[in-house]
Amino acid sequence: MNLDERDIPETQLVSAAQSGDSISFELLFNRYYDMIHATVLNFQTADDTVNKQGADVATLLEADLSASPNAIMVERQDVDKVLSEYELGI
Numbered sequence: 881m882n883l884d885e886r887d888i889p890e891t892q893l894v895s896a897a898q899s900g901d902s903i904s905f906e907l908l909f910n911r912y913y914d915m916i917h918a919t920v921l922n923f924q925t926a927d928d929t930v931n932k933q934g935a936d937v938a939t940l941l942e943a944d945l946s947a948s949p950n951a952i953m954v955e956r957q958d959v960d961k962v963l964s965e966y967e968l969g970i
Contacts, residue, residue, distance in 0.1 A: 918945055919954040
């Protein structure tokens, strides 16, 4: 009986890939290659009266995307970290 690669738990593949197993890395890459990686930031405007609505819209959009089987959500703090490191390099 051949084990389907989708039957291998993600944690097992990640652990093996981090240990240098190239086959596990390739399986992970293939599993998530076609997926959308997204983050939703708060919508901002110069009009302070609608800033709360911008945050609400961002929350609703993030909830909708996270329910999609074709999307992987990136945490906002991770994006903030990358952006701050990028600004330091400029």
